[in-house]
Amino acid sequence: MLAIFNLTAKAFKPAANIQAKHFYVFRQHEERTVGKVIVVQKYGGSSVANTDKILSVAKRVKKAAENAKVVVVVSAMGDTTDDLLTMAKALCKYPNGREMDKLLATGEQASSALLTMALHELGQPAISLTGGQAGIITENKPGNARIQSVDPQHIKEELNGGNVVVIAGFQGITDNVTWADITTLGRGGSDTTAVALAAALSADKCEIYTDVDGVFTADPRLVPAARKLSSISYEEMLEMADLGASVMHSRAVELAEIHGVNITVAHSVREVPGTMITREDQNMEVKNSVRGIAHDTDVAKITVTSVPDQPGIAYKIFHALAKNGISVDVIVQNISLEGVVDLSFTVNLSDLARAQAVLAPVIKEIGARNITSSSNLAKVSIVGTAISSRPGYADKMFGALADAGINIASITTSEIRITCLIDKANVQKAVQALHAAFELEKA
């Protein structure tokens, strides 16, 4: 148990002194005997969708292995996960989580073995490991397990033996025994595997290969002039990810921030530089502190009308939603009139029906009139470090939207973003207007 790197949900921190010491010894040994850096590479499902693509990935991995010890994390091939889900749903209305995890985990186990075979064919020594074999222990929460610890000893041994180590992403086991259950990590699982391994191995690089070239100043499908960023801070990336930029799951970015893992996001085939996600530093492109325009069309607005204006009422509403795992954003309460107020907020579109069901009894209890909802809305945001402390940006944002004839339904801000709720039909116009107003096409 010497080499366990603790990643519990409670405290994402290196576990103990013995841990730090062990890492120190290991890294010293590395530099003395082999002198190669450790690189973790992650390839998503579309990058390994068929045998031709697996071979392309193998060539890229082999090249990386010339100058580094390489750990590869792979997702399941293309539509494998969806196909397995379809079969499960055909057999069972509410499939058991444990069995579903076991079923889905086969996808990554298969792709890791196939990629390893492709590496062998290229003459590259390699070995595949399941999540369990790689020492990834998770909590026992099927379908959405968080990594509790990583024991990288087995990976290290294989790296020291000259192997590229190919890990089945998205999975772990619940305990360090052979009859432990297989778990999956849920959304963003393979990204999370890669970051957790990079942290546990003190890897020098963590590279996420995907089907986009990196993180852009806006969605290039909406804004042709959008520019790829060479770097972005964790915080900015989190805001971008939460607001709909689908490059990386925010969970993996959070884990990277906590452990100080620098991530490079790049295209899995095109050999062009990607975007580095890292701590904010002086070398970053900070001339313009608005870094990007994010948008999110999966938005529903809920309004609870005629809520008695009494202490504790808002708590009852939002506590009920939180208890059911429904995230709420952009909360607006109008001015009290005759002892009642209207309370509006947004939820993810996919949570709308559930939110209405959860709130129905609460409405009765608190004596509000009713619930109305709208799904014709979208969020557009400007994202950039310390944006909220510079009033000029909010001013410029509202002005640009007004000039484009776009009405703002509500506004929220965080330290590093300002978000406006607008009509869904105006999203492209809004993103283009804001991109131009902040001159994001310029480096």
Next chain:
Amino acid sequence: MLAIFNLTAKAFKPAANIQAKHFYVFRQHEERTVGKVIVVQKYGGSSVANTDKILSVAKRVKKAAENAKVVVVVSAMGDTTDDLLTMAKALCKYPNGREMDKLLATGEQASSALLTMALHELGQPAISLTGGQAGIITENKPGNARIQSVDPQHIKEELNGGNVVVIAGFQGITDNVTWADITTLGRGGSDTTAVALAAALSADKCEIYTDVDGVFTADPRLVPAARKLSSISYEEMLEMADLGASVMHSRAVELAEIHGVNITVAHSVREVPGTMITREDQNMEVKNSVRGIAHDTDVAKITVTSVPDQPGIAYKIFHALAKNGISVDVIVQNISLEGVVDLSFTVNLSDLARAQAVLAPVIKEIGARNITSSSNLAKVSIVGTAISSRPGYADKMFGALADAGINIASITTSEIRITCLIDKANVQKAVQALHAAFELEKA
């Protein structure tokens, strides 16, 4: 380690006194507290080829679970294994055995999870286990690993907890640690898993469900009058299996014989009684001691001509073949003439090219003239307990073939069979003639 049941290749026997004692205690406990028998059922790939078929299997399992503790062993769905093999071959000319095992093992892991979900949908408590989770430890011989031990503790706990336990067939792990390698058992692997578990659990029944109704007196496709046997001895079944009756792999039958596991072979959908494979006993249908007519068309005959008639020459030939894992049958040596003999023998058709390559240098070394081969041959056999000790059967066999105008190229016998090598074109005629001569259509 209390409950390990030793199945090493060297000695297929219960491991130790502590083992027997444990089993005793366990069975006592069973009978006292629950009183249900333990049944192991195995379903092959064609029985779980799609979700509809999986649901049918689930219904059958649920019915069995009304009166028994049920352990189910499943193969991979339909063509899954072939599909995975095709991908592997596309990526790598000579895929690594460890990686291949890991790839193929996903097929059974997936089908076991899916069958478990189907059982849940029917309201039947169930849990799936991989080979490793089920306590199946094998030797580290990828692609063809033999089971070394089974620790049935985990299965027993789940059975006692009221679950049907669905085991991924065909697989095990190399050691009792989480980073142990996944192995597959090779041909007949799922049958072998079922028999090994039945032995380790001291199961009351071991049922192999397949796409035939049982073991017949001859191949029903060749002999419409062929009759299903209600029981057959292990020895007879082994001769039938080795000679081409594809109902069960002989490896699993051997294991069953060693451990005294009674196997029932039956159709996975049609609810008709199958065939029990068991020890010979007085209740078996022994009026006619010829039980069946087996045939095998995958036969090649090799003749080494002008072999010097000296001691040790035959050894050199057959040792070379044995060393390369090539089984030899029906050996005939003609009478020495001028100090040389011709030596003929048969091999499996798929081994012919390899046998010729292996023998080429041996021929030179011993000074024989050359090697000729023929693949136009087939074997037909009569199989029945103690057949060779009753000369009347051989007489009747040769007479029936003669009456049908079929020439016999060579003859071999064992304790329980007489085999004739004949022209491949005459197989159906021969099997029909023999089936009629021994009146096997009559019960």
